[in-house]
Amino acid sequence: xxxxxxxxxxxxxxxxxGATLIIFLMVYALGDPVTALFGDRSPxxxxxxxxxxxxxxxxxxxxxxxLYMGKIFTGDFGxxxxxxxxxxxxxxxxxxxxRLAVVALVLEMLIGIALGVVTGLRRGRxxxxxxxxxxxxxxxxxxxxxxTTAQYFLGVKLGWIDPAVGPDAPFNQLLVPGLILCxxxxxxxTRLTRTSVVENARSDYIRTAVAKGLPxxxxxxxxxxxxxxxxxxxYLGADIGTLMAGAIVTERIFNIQGVGYQxxxxxxxxxSPTVVGFVVVLVLIFLIANLLVDLLYAVxxxxxxxx
Amino acid sequence: MRGSIHLTMxxxxxxxxxxxxxxxxxxxxxxxxxxxxxRASWGDPQHPLEPANTNEVQGGKVLDMIFRGLKRYDPxxxxxKNAMAESITTDDQQNFTITLKKGWKFSDGTPVTAASYxxxxxxxxxxxxxxxxxxxFQFIDGYDAVHPADEDAEPTxxxxxxxxxxxxxxxxxxLSEPFSLWPETLGYAAYSPLPQSFFDDHDAWLDKPVGxxxxxxxxxxxxxxxxxxxxxHFAGADxxxxxxxxxxxxxxxxxxxxxxxxxxxxxxxxxxxSQLANAENDxxxxxxxxxxxxxxxxxxxxxxxxxxxxxxxxxxxGLSMAINRKEITxxxxxxxxxxxxxxxxxxxxxxxxxxxxxCGEACTYDPDRARELIEEAGGLPGGxxxxxxxxxxxxxxxxxxxxxNSINNALDKSKACTVNPVATFADFRNRVSGHKMxxxxxxGWQMDYPLIQNFxxxxxxxxxxxxxxxxxxxxFDDLVNRANAAxxxxxxxxxxxxxxRQLAKDLPAIPLWYQNGxxxxxxxxxxxxxxxxxxxxxxxxxxx
Numbered sequence: 006x007x008x009x010x011x012x013x014x015x016x017x018x019x020x021x022x023g024a025t026l027i028i029f030l031m032v033y034a035l036g037d038p039v040t041a042l043f044g045d046r047s048p049x050x051x052x053x054x055x056x057x058x059x060x061x062x063x064x065x066x067x068x069x070x071x072l073y074m075g076k077i078f079t080g081d082f083g084x085x086x087x088x089x090x091x092x093x094x095x096x097x098x099x100x101x102x103x104r105l106a107v108v109a110l111v112l113e114m115l116i117g118i119a120l121g122v123v124t125g126l127r128r129g130r131x132x133x134x135x136x137x138x139x140x141x142x143x144x145x146x147x148x149x150x151x152x153t154t155a156q157y158f159l160g161v162k163l164g165w166i167d168p169a170v171g172p173d174a175p176f177n178q179l180l181v182p183g184l185i186l187c188x189x190x191x192x193x194x195t196r197l198t199r200t201s202v203v204e205n206a207r208s209d210y211i212r213t214a215v216a217k218g219l220p221x222x223x224x225x226x227x228x229x230x231x232x233x234x235x236x237x238x239x240y241l242g243a244d245i246g247t248l249m250a251g252a253i254v255t256e257r258i259f260n261i262q263g264v265g266y267q268x269x270x271x272x273x274x275x276x277s278p279t280v281v282g283f284v285v286v287l288v289l290i291f292l293i294a295n296l297l298v299d300l301l302y303a304v305x306x307x308x309x310x311x312x
Numbered sequence: 313m314r315g316s317i318h319l320t321m322x323x324x325x326x327x328x329x330x331x332x333x334x335x336x337x338x339x340x341x342x343x344x345x346x347x348x349x350x351r352a353s354w355g356d357p358q359h360p361l362e363p364a365n366t367n368e369v370q371g372g373k374v375l376d377m378i379f380r381g382l383k384r385y386d387p388x389x390x391x392x393k394n395a396m397a398e399s400i401t402t403d404d405q406q407n408f409t410i411t412l413k414k415g416w417k418f419s420d421g422t423p424v425t426a427a428s429y430x431x432x433x434x435x436x437x438x439x440x441x442x443x444x445x446x447x448x449f450q451f452i453d454g455y456d457a458v459h460p461a462d463e464d465a466e467p468t469x470x471x472x473x474x475x476x477x478x479x480x481x482x483x484x485x486x487l488s489e490p491f492s493l494w495p496e497t498l499g500y501a502a503y504s505p506l507p508q509s510f511f512d513d514h515d516a517w518l519d520k521p522v523g524x525x526x527x528x529x530x531x532x533x534x535x536x537x538x539x540x541x542x543x544x545h546f547a548g549a550d551x552x553x554x555x556x557x558x559x560x561x562x563x564x565x566x567x568x569x570x571x572x573x574x575x576x577x578x579x580x581x582x583x584x585x586s587q588l589a590n591a592e593n594d595x596x597x598x599x600x601x602x603x604x605x606x607x608x609x610x611x612x613x614x615x616x617x618x619x620x621x622x623x624x625x626x627x628x629x630g631l632s633m634a635i636n637r638k639e640i641t642x643x644x645x646x647x648x649x650x651x652x653x654x655x656x657x658x659x660x661x662x663x664x665x666x667x668x669x670x671c672g673e674a675c676t677y678d679p680d681r682a683r684e685l686i687e688e689a690g691g692l693p694g695g696x697x698x699x700x701x702x703x704x705x706x707x708x709x710x711x712x713x714x715x716x717n718s719i720n721n722a723l724d725k726s727k728a729c730t731v732n733p734v735a736t737f738a739d740f741r742n743r744v745s746g747h748k749m750x751x752x753x754x755x756g757w758q759m760d761y762p763l764i765q766n767f768x769x770x771x772x773x774x775x776x777x778x779x780x781x782x783x784x785x786x787x788f789d790d791l792v793n794r795a796n797a798a799x800x801x802x803x804x805x806x807x808x809x810x811x812x813r814q815l816a817k818d819l820p821a822i823p824l825w826y827q828n829g830x831x832x833x834x835x836x837x838x839x840x841x842x843x844x845x846x847x848x849x850x851x852x853x854x855x856x
Contacts, residue, residue, distance in 0.1 A: 040745055041738030042358065043444055044758070045368050046770070046778045047745045050463035055442035064592045088360035088518060089534050095535070153566075168570040169562065169577075170534035260567040262536060270356065274703060275738045 006303075010296070017292045023287045025077075028281045029070050037062070038275035042086060060084075060278075073281065083278025085271070091282040094267050099286065101174045102263035105256075106248040108176065108183030113191040121198020121237075122230065128203055140192035152185045152258040169260035181209075182259040185253055190244050199234035209233075214271055218246065235305055243299030246291035314799040333540055346553045348855035350837065352579040352848065353568035354559035356535040361521050363504040364436030364443040366685045369758075373581075373847050377557065378419070378523035379504035380548050382410060382429070383495065388850065390605075390659050390762040392496040394522070396424065396505070396550055398481075400498075405490035412481040417545040418507040419528035423558030428505035434458070434503055435511070439464040446534050447777055448502040448760070453486040453493060456642035497761045526552050527850050532706075532760040536561055537757045550851045551840070555852050572832055576662060578855075579840065581831040581848050585707040588646040588830070595832045601648050602660045605759035606827035607767065608649070608735055610699060610715070613749040614820055615782035618693035625818060627692070631752070632822035634722035636677045640714045641825050644707070645739030648830050652823035655812050656767040657759065659844040665805040671816045675823055679722035687722065696728050700841060701754035702740035703733040708754060715824070744780050755780055755821055762844050764808045772815055783820035787811075 039053050039062060056061040060083075061072050076083065082091035124133040143151075160168030170178045186203060205211060206229060214224045253265035264283055271279030302309045323709075357371035363708040366375055381396035386758045394400075400412040401432060416424040422459035435441055437449035439459040453474030458467045474486035497503075505524060510517045520532055526548060527540040541556040560577065560761045562568040566582045573594065583591050583599070584855055591599045612628055637651035650658070654670035660661045673681075686692065699716060709731065716729035723729075732751070734740040744753060757778070759766050769792055770777045774784040788811050815821075829846025 035736060035740045037740050038738045040741040041736070043741070046367070049447055049457050049459075049777060050461065051465070051467075052442050052444060052446050053441035054463050055439055056444075059442055063368065087357055087534070088361065094535070156567075156570055161570060163576065167576055168574045169567050172561070256568060257564045260563050260571075262561065262563060266563045273486065273736065274358070275736065 007087050009098065010300075011033050013299075015297050017289070020292060021285065021288065022074075025074065025281055025285050026070065028284045029073065029277060032067075032272075032275060032280050033066055033069075033279040034245060035275050038086070038277075041274065043218065053120060060086075073278070075173070077282075077285070079153055079272055082282040085279050086274055091278050094279065095233060095282060095286060097269045098262060098264050098283070102249045102256075102265065103244055103259060104174060104176060105183055105186060105252060105263060106245060108179045109187035109190070109248050110241065110245065112184055113187040113244075117191045117194030118198050118230075118237065120195040122202055122233075123223065124195070125199040125202025125233075126225070128199075133199075136195060140195050142143075143188050143192045148254050149183060149258070151188060152182075152255055153179060156258060172262060174261055174263070179261070182255050184263060185258075186248060186255040190248070194240065194284050196236050196238055202229060205229055205233050233303055235302060238301055238305065242294050242301075245294040246287065249290060250287045324616070331834075339488060349556045349558055350558060350579055350850060350852075350853050350855060351558045351577045353565070353571075353577060353581065354538070354561050355559055355565075359444060360518050360575045362443065362518070364441075364445045364448065364502045365433065366501060367444050368662060369437075369845065369847060372752060372845060374521075374529075374538065374540075374757055375501040375504065375523075375773065376525070376545075376573055376843075376845075376847050377527040377850055378521060378525040378529060380416075380523075380525045380546075381501070381503045381505070383499040384548075384550075385499040385762055385844060387841060387843040387849040388532075390661065390664065392499045392761070395499075397498070400495045402495075404441055405492045405494075405797060406487050408485045408495065409478075409486070413854040414481060414546045415546070418524045419545055420507060420509060420522050421545060422509075422694075424505050424524050426477045426574040427480075428507065429503075430475045430477050430483055431511065432504060432506035433475060435506065437472055438470060439467050445502040448497070448778075450837065451487045451489075451491050453488045455488065461627065468815040469686050479809050492798050493763050493801065496763050497766075500761050502834075505509055507536045521574055526550060527557060530556070544757075547700060554850075560637045567831070572834060575834060578837050579831065579848060579853070580796045580833070581829070581846070583830040583832055584646075585645075585710075588648055591830070591832060592646075598833050598835065598840075600831035600833070601828050602842055603650070603844075604827055604829035604842065605657045605659045605762055606756065606846070607652055607655070607657050608691060608754070608756045608824045608827055609652075609655075609821040610750060610752045610824060611755040611781040611821040612819075613747065613781065614751055615747050618750070619632055623689040626685050626725045628819040628822065629720060631683065631697070632674050632682075633676060633678050634682035634719045635715050635822070635824070636679075637675075637825055638677065640711060640718070644710055644714055645825075648752060648828045649825040650828070652825050655821075655823055657762055657826050659759075660762055660764055664762060665808055667809055667812075669746065670809065670812055671823055673820060674816055682722045683724075692723075692728060698730050698732040698751035699753065700732040700734060700740070700743070700749060700751065702737040704736050704779070709733060709823075712754070736821060753772065753780075756827075759844075764805055764812075765796070767791045768808060768811055768815070769796075772811075772820060781820040784816070785814055785818060788814045788818075805853055 036099050040048050061069050084090050085094060103287045120136055124136045127133050159166045166181050167178060211229060214228050249264055252263060253269055256263045258263040268280060268283050355699040358368050359371060361371055361374055363375055365377060366372055374804045380395045382395060383392040384395040396412055396416055398413045400408055400410050402408045410482040412426060418424060433449055436443050437455055437458050439447055452472050454472040457469035458472060460467060460802045473575050474784055477483045507522050509522055520529055526543060526546045528543040530539040530541045532538045542552050568580045569584055569587050572580045635700060641649040641651055653675050654667050656666050658666050660666040664781055699712045701708045701712055712731045716731055720726055758769060771779060772783050772788060773792055774789050791807050793809035795804045798804040798807060828843040831842060833840045836856050839852050841849055843849050
């Protein structure tokens with residue numbers, strides 16, 4: 006187990022270097038960002054040169070990359086064009102996005118798995134059909150539409166929530182954005198759980214458990230659910246990264262100054278320190294989440310062993 | 313319309329809500345809502361908040377509140393009026409003596425002196441400091457030495473030789489050549505004075521800028537919010553009529569607009585294009601739509617052979633006449649743009665040089681004549697033409713489609729004009745300033761100061777700082793030079809207008825429309841208006 010974790014951690018190093026290099030190259034390929042700093046006006050050469058020097062943009066690409074990587078290991082992720090260190094941006098944005106992702110993840114786990122079990126056990130009944138149709142609707146409607154509609158009706162017409170989340174983004178303000186963010190995943194989790202439950206409900210060990218005369222609730226939770234959750238856990242693990250990085254739309258609609266928003270700004274302004282910095286941390290989160298998921302398999306299914 | 317009924321009802325809800333605004337907000341910011349504080353939308357400034365390093369409206373908004381320069385543009389008329397300047401005198405339009413009013417202080421209590429100005433201007437001009445608005449100091453003698461035009465040259469001096477402090481309240485300015493309207497440019501934020509603390513501890517100053525304006529920054533959380541309170545040391549005439557301003561960064565102006573409807577914010581100064589159709593219904597007389605100093609044009613690559621010569625000029629005129637400006641501005645922009653009939657902006661006013669209809673026939677929609685002209689000129693180069701612009705912001709894609717449709721209809725060909733979208737603004741600007749255009753391209757101009765000179769010289773003077781089309785006309789240059797040297801303002805403006813007539817003849821760019829500033833405010837506020845730079849005049853706003 007320990008060796009397995011160490012090996013997985015070591016594998017992260019090439020992924021980390023590769024990811025930073027690719028993102029760096031991609032932002033670089035977008036072209037020279039300095040011209041845009043002057044608005045609709047032609048840049049004057051001396052100022053442009055000074056700005057390029059300030060952000061190391063006057064050096065060859067490989068040199069820029071080395072300088073950047075060198076600084077990363079000392080904890081300096083460079084500065085955004087508005088003079089803020091990228092680490093400051095991260096310090097603010099990541100906790101917010103993490104809170105949002107946690108809200109979304111908890112909601113999709115609770116609601117999604119509950120719905121999945123209910124529909125799975127009542128296959129073919131009215132409840133099952135209704136939920137299936139609803140999930141289909143949710144998957145079909147873009148987040149943007151759901152988000153703005155919810156914001157308008159809950160925020161403006163009914164006044165139950167603030168349409169915009171404040172800069173500190175406390176948990177209670179993130180409930181609705183979190184729900185909107187997780188809706189699509191929630192639909193998938195529901196369907197995934199349902200299929201899995203339906204399959205396992207017919208298996209031998211469940212029949213045995215029923216024959217043993219175990220209480221129904223115990224059969225469902227200990228035997229059925231535990232075995233049905235393996236594909237769901239895989240999905241949820243992969244979803245953590247998506248929820249954090251893919252929240253651009255939701256974050257924009259609800260004025261959440263999280264990772265998605267900062268990345269969007271960084272790309273628009275072609276500021277490679279911002280983009281690369283944020284993506285690097287996202288890559289790390291993704292890798293660690295995946296590792297945790299793999300370890301969780303062993304907990305759910307003792308037959309799985311790591312060496 | 314069903315939609316508008318819904319929105320009207322929403323407005324009623326919003327009104328009811330705003331009465332209990334403190335009850336429904338849970339951010340700590342709302343604690344101040346009971347006071348007379350204006351809660352306004354904001355965007356993340358692109359650059360650090362330094363006077364000479366700010367060239368866009370979000371940073372400009374703050375600078376307008378925390379600084380007062382020598383002059384201030386009257387929010388209603390756009391005229392430059394003395395603010396900190398007691399007098400600005402000259403005998404030869406080249407050497408100016410500036411006397412400051414006494415008793416002004418920065419919000420940290422230190423006095424504003426002639427040195428505060430001279431040091432600030434020297435800082436702003438120096439190429440080493442990489443200030444994006446350095447070019448404002450280009451008229452001052454010695455600019456070449458501190459800010460060489462050549463990319464590879466190092467500055468040979470640290471200070472502008474044209475600036476000299478005479479005593480605590482007097483300094484002199486020598487320009488490199490006569491420029492009669494120069495004092496009128498001094499209302500721009502780049503000319504603000506800076507306190508000693510700016511030079512002593514620059515980083516600390518940037519964390520919480522200190523100025524001499526009507527407000528002082530109470531707290532600043534970069535890219536989130538800023539709270540401004542009255543500056544008790546402020547010695548100017550326009551003292552704030554409210555207790556302060558809270559600026560909140562919004563990730564999207566649609567959200568800001570929704571928040572305004574919900575009563576969580578008082579002032580939104582950029583109504584998103586998608587909401588323009590509803591804004592008048594939603595907000596009634598709390599919807600602001602007034603001219604701003606912005607003109608949108610499309611330029612031609614005159615450095616390209618296809619666009620040189622007499623036939624090409626005829627072709628440009630034909631294209632210009634093929635565009636149905638009126639329909640586009642009313643249908644697409646809901647009258648938040650006005651069809652342009654000259655190369656300046658209505659905010660200049662008649663006395664300032666704006667002349668309705670100066671562009672003449674060339675800016676009038678006449679599809680038949682347009683077709684004739686284009687045919688006479690030998691048709692479009694290669695039978696087709698493109699319009700290029702970035703499409704990441706604004707509604708550029710939509711108006712370009714509309715302009716192309718207009719041209720296609722006039723020519724009765726469906727694919728004669730096509731849109732060439734560029735993904736990011738940076739990429740687009742790189743191509744434009746690298747002279748890589750082959751067809752029409754978007755050029756917009758937001759004025760630096762309300763002077764006719766600013767709409768002409770940087771854009772069309774030979775090798776002007778923003779002459780993207782590569783236009784060069786000795787007659788135009790000559791008229792501009794004479795206008796700058798004229799001692800009488802009326803004469804100068806007349807000469808500038810003559811220069812503009814030359815543009816109307818050559819059409820290096822075709823004027824499309826004047827852009828308005830838009831905004832909306834809650835019923836807590838009154839006396840809300842935008843100045844000529846489409847920045848709200850915060851000091852005048854009253855809060856109930």
